[in-house]
Amino acid sequence: MTKEDKELVSRIKELESINLARDEIRDVVVETKKGIEKENEKLANKIHENLLKNKIKSFDIVGAIGAGKTLILEKIIEKISSKYKILVICGDITTRIDAKRIEEKGSETIQINTGRECALNAYHIYQIIKNKNLEDYDVIFIENVGNLICPSDFILGTDMRITVVSITEGEWVIEKHPMLFKMSDIAVINKIDLLERLGTNIDKMIEDARRFNPKIQVILTSAKTGKNIDKLLKLMNLD
Numbered sequence: 561m562t563k564e565d566k567e568l569v570s571r572i573k574e575l576e577s578i579n580l581a582r583d584e585i586r587d588v589v590v591e592t593k594k595g596i597e598k599e600n601e602k603l604a605n606k607i608h609e610n611l612l613k614n615k616i617k618s619f620d621i622v623g624a625i626g627a628g629k630t631l632i633l634e635k636i637i638e639k640i641s642s643k644y645k646i647l648v649i650c651g652d653i654t655t656r657i658d659a660k661r662i663e664e665k666g667s668e669t670i671q672i673n674t675g676r677e678c679a680l681n682a683y684h685i686y687q688i689i690k691n692k693n694l695e696d697y698d699v700i701f702i703e704n705v706g707n708l709i710c711p712s713d714f715i716l717g718t719d720m721r722i723t724v725v726s727i728t729e730g731e732w733v734i735e736k737h738p739m740l741f742k743m744s745d746i747a748v749i750n751k752i753d754l755l756e757r758l759g760t761n762i763d764k765m766i767e768d769a770r771r772f773n774p775k776i777q778v779i780l781t782s783a784k785t786g787k788n789i790d791k792l793l794k795l796m797n798l799d
């Protein structure tokens with residue numbers, strides 16, 4: 561074997577060991593993620609049991625920044641706050657802009673700033689509800705951090721998950737996020753007041769949501785004009 565051949569063999573061995581280490585790291589990451597999701601699920605089940613025991617209806621609302629989650633919540637609260645005692649939990653990386661908007665509608669609101677975390681998890685919710693007298697509430701809404709990816713790793717222990725998209729995000733937005741729609745009970749397609757101007761293919765969005773999850777309920781809304789908010793309340797059993 562020439563000197564060059566020997567060097568080549570040693571380089572190949574080195575690369576093989578790097579690959580093995582990479583595989584091991586990947587396996588550890590996958591196992592850790594599974595472990596975290598399992599622990600989250602256990603805590604979420606405990607939360608849901610607690611909420612059911614106190615006859616609280618609970619909803620978590622997910623969607624991208626600007627899809628209209630907060631405005632939809634504001635419209636819902638306007639309609640039902642005289643009938644139900646409501647607690648709203650708002651998740652955001654930073655700021656309490658959403659909490660402030662919702663507080664102005666007269667609901668008790670708690671803001672969670674997640675810092676570097678891109679979604680709320682059951683631990684965040686547990687920290688809040690364990691210190692609350694749950695007998696004081698009829699309905700809990702959780703508005704998640706604005707994005708369509710991270711929330712699919714964590715259930716929060718609510719009766720229903722509602723995913724809000726808007727037609728301004730384009731007709732591929734549902735097709736590109738199958739995980740979230742598979743685990744949602746209601747898909748809200750918002751901002752339909754802009755349909756004429758944007759020409760978004762809403763039929764495709766509806767078909768995609770139903771293809772990923774045949775049980776999902778799809779509703780078209782305009783939070784801005786209030787269109788179909790009553791129908792949404794009906795789907796949430798809050799009418």
Ligand code: MG
Nearest residue numbers: 629630658703
């Ligand atoms: Mg918001």
